[in-house]
Each structure stands twice: as structure tokens, then as C-alpha cells.
Amino acid sequence: MTTTLAKIPLMDLKQQYLSLRGELVAAATRVMDSGVFILGPEGAAFEREFGAAHDAPHCAGVSSGTSALQLALEACGVGPGDEVAVPAFTFIATATVVSALGAKPVLVDVDPATLTMDPKDLAARLTPKTKAVVPVHLFGRPADMGPILAVAKERGLRVVEDCAQGHLARYGGRCVGSLGDCGAFSFYPSKNLGAMGDAGALTTADPKLQELFIMLRNVGRKPGGHYEHVRVGHNCRLDELQAAVLRVKLPYLAAWTEAKRKSAELYRRALAGLPLRLPPEDAPGMRQVYTLFVIQADRRDALSAHLTKAGIGNGVYYPAPLHRMPAYQHLGLGEGSLPRSEAASRAALALPMYAELTEESIGRIADSIRSFYQG
Structure with missing residues (x-):
């Protein structure tokens, strides 16, 4: 009799939901019973709680991580004719928000x-038009913020941290989102702290930026005003239902993060000796949060197919760097322009992590990878 092994998903949102179902239903019911659905007490409470968890005196909830990035750059003065440095190996929203403001993304290679x-490639690609830099805390590993901040200070650049994958991550002992001028977070459902839909937030220590965030997210409305629109803004507010869901989940985030860090260590031991490049361990003062556990593998596509056949979820993050995507062909950066980003897009493969x-399950995943390389 043949035993069919259960599939191991790349991520499993349903398990988390089932463990919190009662609390989530109660939170949603509380919002519905209140009759307040936009910019109410749930959102205000979540902003206080999330800001406190991330060493941030100010926090503004918004409708998505993409909205958070765009509002951050706009509040920092980015506009037509400016350039913004972003990594070439990232989710495309890091660059599209720059384009949406009429500015030009300047692509920087990765370590x-x-x-x-x-940071060295960043310094080499800056021009007099560069207004800001957006380091991405990719897959839950903080970017090398010390040298990046030094370059930014020397050149007078604003620093907007893309923290979409960095909830509770630390660099130099400090939470990401508190290192630059501001941080932009995503609560897309698959993130370490995920909503039940799109949601995002901005963190900052600068009260002037916070005032701009509050106005920009709410059609340029003066704080406390009703039809007093003091500037052109957007409609990208965090709704009360999503805020209530996030408030249920936030107290569990530290424990979930620690569980993922333990899984990462199990992966390191289980995959030792294989021809793979594993995520580097924490640097001093650093705390990775492993939103994704991404290896780099030769014959990546064949390995992916092998794992899929074995019932093991996996994913390619990301299949092309930004300059090789149709949306950014106009930048005129051909193959070889950003070689390390190009190499990463050919080798990166995410393994199950939740x-x-x-x-x-980690042992079974490792055995499958070992069988691929050792026959």
C-alpha cells in the first residue's frame, strides 16, 4: 500500500486563521457593531501599538504597502525630475511608486x-538629481543601513525604508523603520503581520512627516478639518476592519517571528553540505525575521520542479530584476548592467516558511533537496 505524503505549502495562512478564528470574528463584529469603518478607534489604537512595537513615536495606517511607499516619498519632497535610488532586485512596487510621482528610479545592484x-554601488550611481534612496529589507533581512545612511548623509538624501518584509527586524539593535527618515510597511496577507486584504503603515520620528502622512492619506485634508483640503492628496486610509484584524494578530507577532527564526536554523543544519547558498546568518546587532527563506541554487528551475513534484511548495522571488521587466525597458539597461541582481534572479528560490x-516537514524538504543533488 502506497502512502501519500501530505503536501507542504510554501506558506499556510489557513492554519494561522483557524488558531485565531474566535478572536478575529469578535474583532470584526466589534467594528460592525460600532458603525465606524474609516479613521476610527481601531485604526488609532493600532497605530499606537504598532508604532510602539517598532520604536517609532509616530505611525500612520494606510491602505497598502505600496501606498505607504508613495506617500513617504511624496512627503519627502520627491517629484518630477528627481531620481530615487532603489535596488534592482526587489518587488516592482519599490520602483513604480517612484515613477508614479514623475521621478526616475535609479537601479542599484545588490550584495x-x-x-x-x-552601499558601494549606491554611491557610484548617484547623480545631482538624486533626491532619495529606498533600501529594501528583503525577505526579512535588514539592508546594510550603516553605510547606506552614511552615503545618504554625505549627499543630503532622504532615506525611506521599504519594510514590507521587515516587521520586527532589527539592525544595530534598532527596529527597521526607525533608522531612516521613515519606514513603509505592508500588511499584505502573506507578510509576517498580515491583514485580511490590503493594508499598510508608515513609521517616523519626525512630527512634520507624520502630519504630511495624515493629510496625504486623507485627500489632503487638514488634520481635524472636514472640508479643509490644504493640499492635493490621495484616498488611501486604513479601514477599521483591517485595523481590528491587525490588532488581534500583533500580540502574536513576536512568537511567530521566533518560530520562523528557529525554522531558519533547522534549515541551515538540514541543508549543510549541499551546493546551495543559504541566507547569511545575523550580523552583530541584527535580527532577521524570515518573511521568506530564500536559497540560491544552481539549476534553480529544475530544483523547483523536483520539489513541486514531491508535493513541496516553493516560489521564485524574483524571476527578473527590475531592468529586465517590460515596465522598465525604457531605462535602457541591458543584460549585464546589474550583474549581481541578474544572477540572483536566476538562482533565488523560496522554501516553505511559516x-x-x-x-x-523541514527534514522532508531537506531530504528532497538532497536527493535532487545527490541522485
């Missing part, structure tokens, strides 16, 4: 091991 922005992942 081949960490896959985050290379708080409920078991040691047994």
Missing part, C-alpha cells in the same frame, strides 16, 4: 550574499 542594496512549519 550577492544578502541580496540587499550594495510559524507553524514543523521540524519533520
Whole structure:
């Protein structure tokens, strides 16, 4: 009799939901019973709680991580004719928000091991038009913020941290989102702290930026005003239902993060000796949060197919760097322009990673990878 092994998903949102179902239903019911659905007490409470968890005196909830990035850059004065430095190996929203403001994304290559922005390449690609830099804390690993901040200070640049994958991550002992001028967070459902739909937030220590965030998210309305629109703004507010969901989940985030960090260590031991490039371990003062566990593998596509056939979820993050996507062909950056980002897009493969992942499952994943390389 043949035993069929259960599939191991890349991520498992349903397990998390089932463990919190009662609390989530109660939170949603509380919002519905209140009759307040936009900019109410749930959103205000979540902003206080999330800001406190991330060492941020100010926090503004918005409708998505993409909205957070765009509002951050707009509040920092980015507009037509400006340039903004972003990594070439990232989700495209990091660059599209720059384009949406009429500015030009300047693509920076990444470190081949960490896959985050290379500070030396950043310095080499700046021009007099560069207004800001957006380091991405990719896959839950903080970018090398010390040198990046030094370059930015020397050149007078604003620093907007893309923290979409960095909830509770730390660099130099400080939470990401508190290192630059501001941080932009996403609560897309698959993130370490995920809503039940789109949601995002901005963090900052600058009260002037916070005032701009509040106005920009709410059609340029003066704080406390009703039809007093003091500037052109947007409609990208965090709704009360999503805020209530996030408030249920936030107290569990530290434990979920620790579970993922333990899984990462199990992966390191289980995959030792294989011809793979694993995510580097924490640098001193750093705390990765492993939104994704991304290896770099030769014959990546064949390995992906092998895992899929074995019932093991996996994903390619990301299949092309930004300059090789149709949306940014107009930048005129051909093959070889950003070689480390190009190499990463050929090798990166995400393995299953979620708080409920078991040691047994990690062993099975490792055995499957070992069988691929060793026949």
C-alpha cells in the first residue's frame, strides 16, 4: 500500500486563521457593531501599538504597502525630475511608486550574499538629481543601513525604508523603520503581520512627516478639518476592519517571528553540505525575521520542479530584476548592467516558511533537496 505524503505549502495562512478564528470574528463584529469603518478607534489604537512595537513615536495606517511607499516619498519632497535610488532586485512596487510621482528610479545592484542594496554601488550611481534612496529589507533581512545612511548623509538624501518584509527586524539593535527618515510597511496577507486584504503603515520620528502622512492619506485634508483640503492628496486610509484584524494578530507577532527564526536554523543544519547558498546568518546587532527563506541554487528551475513534484511548495522571488521587466525597458539597461541582481534572479528560490512549519516537514524538504543533488 502506497502512502501519500501530505503536501507542504510554501506558506499556510489557513492554519494561522483557524488558531485565531474566535478572536478575529469578535474583532470584526466589534467594528460592525460600532458603525465606524474609516479613521476610527481601531485604526488609532493600532497605530499606537504598532508604532510602539517598532520604536517609532509616530505611525500612520494606510491602505497598502505600496501606498505607504508613495506617500513617504511624496512627503519627502520627491517629484518630477528627481531620481530615487532603489535596488534592482526587489518587488516592482519599490520602483513604480517612484515613477508614479514623475521621478526616475535609479537601479542599484545588490550584495550577492544578502541580496540587499550594495552601499558601494549606491554611491557610484548617484547623480545631482538624486533626491532619495529606498533600501529594501528583503525577505526579512535588514539592508546594510550603516553605510547606506552614511552615503545618504554625505549627499543630503532622504532615506525611506521599504519594510514590507521587515516587521520586527532589527539592525544595530534598532527596529527597521526607525533608522531612516521613515519606514513603509505592508500588511499584505502573506507578510509576517498580515491583514485580511490590503493594508499598510508608515513609521517616523519626525512630527512634520507624520502630519504630511495624515493629510496625504486623507485627500489632503487638514488634520481635524472636514472640508479643509490644504493640499492635493490621495484616498488611501486604513479601514477599521483591517485595523481590528491587525490588532488581534500583533500580540502574536513576536512568537511567530521566533518560530520562523528557529525554522531558519533547522534549515541551515538540514541543508549543510549541499551546493546551495543559504541566507547569511545575523550580523552583530541584527535580527532577521524570515518573511521568506530564500536559497540560491544552481539549476534553480529544475530544483523547483523536483520539489513541486514531491508535493513541496516553493516560489521564485524574483524571476527578473527590475531592468529586465517590460515596465522598465525604457531605462535602457541591458543584460549585464546589474550583474549581481541578474544572477540572483536566476538562482533565488523560496522554501516553505511559516510559524507553524514543523521540524519533520523541514527534514522532508531537506531530504528532497538532497536527493535532487545527490541522485
